[in-house]
Amino acid sequence: MSRLPKYIEADDVKRILKMTDLIPIIEKAMGDFSKGEDGGVVQPVRSIIPVEKHGGFFGAMPAYSENDAALATKLVTFYPKNAGTGLPTHMAAIILFEPSTGELKSILDGEVITSMRTAAASAVATKYLASENSKILCILGSGEQARSHYKSLHHICNFEEVRVWSPTLKNAQAFSSQLKSKVCETAEEAVRGADVIVTATFAKQPIVEWEWVKPGAHINAVGAVNIKWQELSSELMQKSVVHVDSREAAMKESGDVIISKAEIFAEIGDLVNGTKEAQREKTTVFKSLGIAIEDAVSAKLVYDKHMENQ
Numbered sequence: 001m002s003r004l005p006k007y008i009e010a011d012d013v014k015r016i017l018k019m020t021d022l023i024p025i026i027e028k029a030m031g032d033f034s035k036g037e038d039g040g041v042v043q044p045v046r047s048i049i050p051v052e053k054h055g056g057f058f059g060a061m062p063a064y065s066e067n068d069a070a071l072a073t074k075l076v077t078f079y080p081k082n083a084g085t086g087l088p089t090h091m092a093a094i095i096l097f098e099p100s101t102g103e104l105k106s107i108l109d110g111e112v113i114t115s116m117r118t119a120a121a122s123a124v125a126t127k128y129l130a131s132e133n134s135k136i137l138c139i140l141g142s143g144e145q146a147r148s149h150y151k152s153l154h155h156i157c158n159f160e161e162v163r164v165w166s167p168t169l170k171n172a173q174a175f176s177s178q179l180k181s182k183v184c185e186t187a188e189e190a191v192r193g194a195d196v197i198v199t200a201t202f203a204k205q206p207i208v209e210w211e212w213v214k215p216g217a218h219i220n221a222v223g224a225v226n227i228k229w230q231e232l233s234s235e236l237m238q239k240s241v242v243h244v245d246s247r248e249a250a251m252k253e254s255g256d257v258i259i260s261k262a263e264i265f266a267e268i269g270d271l272v273n274g275t276k277e278a279q280r281e282k283t284t285v286f287k288s289l290g291i292a293i294e295d296a297v298s299a300k301l302v303y304d305k306h307m308e309n310q
């Protein structure tokens, strides 16, 4: 057998990975993660180093899942300044190993997995926390995550209306011409009355206020991955029931949590495991940061499916 690792490129990942397969494996991974050692997961909080001179960040995200036989690390860069240059703002590779021997199995494109697994994690949160009769989806941001969330959340709720807002109107219009939705001129207009809200932006200051949010709505807050950045106002964080993917990571990385001093009620994995009860009737927030175990199990799924067809 050749010892050369397989490279699985973005187009192949896109072809192989289906939301319908991904959402359940991300749900299980979030549950295993929250069980700690009992869930067979080993995953430190990622290391992120700033590349200050160029306004970028570099992250290393290792994880091991014993249950899924997935051992991997994602290397990811995020450069907000790439917006509008033709380069993506996030780029990544995932390196997958064989846990029984330590052998390098594959290097996979990480951009598609990052986009889809983040949206799948929000889909899991929405499944547990959104009101069962959710009809209006609001998406703030019109980039990669906005698009993948549009797709993933339609697997959870039967939305009758989708609204999109983005600081640059023409970006929201481009989104709306590809994915059926109504363009809003302000974030407030998009948020008021919505049942499920997604914030997927590079905002550094809050873009959503408590008084705009319909009581009982569910918010997936995906951006503001920095201790100094917020997408949600401190009042909104304090008055909502706050969930995270990883408590440890949220206390280290999330400006929305750290600046507001909001109490974290649960990890999404605690809802999956039934160790905490989902409070659907309350206004809920899922503060997503992205955890490496999501990448490891997604990469293993893609690799296994890819090898089946070789």
Ligand SMILES: NC(=O)C1=CN([C@@H]2O[C@H](COP(=O)(O)OP(=O)(O)OC[C@H]3O[C@@H](n4cnc5c(N)ncnc54)[C@H](O)[C@@H]3O)[C@@H](O)[C@H]2O)C=CC1
Binding pocket: 078, 083, 089, 090, 114, 118, 141, 142, 143, 144, 145, 146, 166, 167, 168, 171, 200, 201, 202, 203, 204, 207, 221, 222, 223, 224, 225, 288, 289, 290, 291
């Ligand atoms: N939680 C997680 O697991 C992950 C989170 N992210 C984060 O999600 C966010 C969105 O990522 P992508 O969609 O991939 O990026 P993108 O570059 O494709 O889109 C960014 C969007 O943010 C908007 N935006 C930029 N500055 C803004 C501001 N000041 N106020 C409001 N909107 C603003 C842009 O107009 C654009 O619509 C980023 O913060 C990113 O770091 C990304 C990957 C995983």
Ligand SMILES: O=C(O)C1=NCCCC1
Binding pocket: 059, 076, 077, 078, 090, 114, 225, 289, 290, 291
């Ligand atoms: O989980 C990830 O992957 C990322 N999260 C925050 C921003 C960079 C990528």
